Amino acid sequence: MVVVLVILFSFVLLQKVGKDDDIAVWGEVYKKAVVCQSVANAISQAYTAGVYSTVNLTLPYDYNVSIYSPDGFIVVGNEPDTVSCVMPAGLMNYSLNFTWDSIRLTNSNGLVVIENE
């Protein structure tokens, strides 16, 4: 009986550790995806709003964010644990990195500029 209980207990522990890991990994992926989508939405919003518009954005989680032009490719997090997303092509004219949790996007003469606030 003791042997059976030990086996069952070990099985439960293995399952718990495995599931906890899966949920933690996906939770982290989800948080990075939220940041990625927030940045993409803000840049898209600044672009569609036109010249001299301003969009303020506060990022809900603190991750490194890199934006690559002209593809509109956004990468959140550090290698190798990154999450990426894309916005419509051609919205930005350069590549940049930032780690601030609060940024300001200014559309001036068709360019989207990201400033630290």
Added chain:
Amino acid sequence: MNKGQLLTMDYVIGIAIFLFVFTICLYVWDNALYKVQQDYLTLELLNTARRASDQLVRTTGNPSSWEGNVSSLSSIGLAVSDRILSQQKFDALAGLNYSSLRYHLGAGSYNIYLKISNASGSVFGEAGVRPAEALVVNIRNIVTLDNNTALLDVSVWSPEAGSVLTPTS
């Protein structure tokens, strides 16, 4: 009932309760994981559709007359002015190959389908790949096309819905 029988009965009941609770725990864990995956997918599809839709109905594209020279296209847009669309631009968009269409609309690895029609269902144009059995997010905009009210549907969809997703990290 002697002592041996009582012990066996306690043992069986104990194991049964344990298995019952453990099955519930497994269900809760799997459900939490599935929900996170579905939330992630919905977040991506919804935001992708919103961005593509906004850009199409609110911007002319760059250059503004890109429909005359598609090779010069930098960023795509269908508008002549806010929510007033050009049939020529839509026809030029429909002529793009599918990978180019996805690139310009920022669909990433997801599929995209566009349809412009009127309220009675007459279709003026379609582009992209029609959604198959999948998780589909559709954004509908009321626009003006050639002085008539029309509906622009932007659908972004993933065939992965319902299956176990692989993290992109």
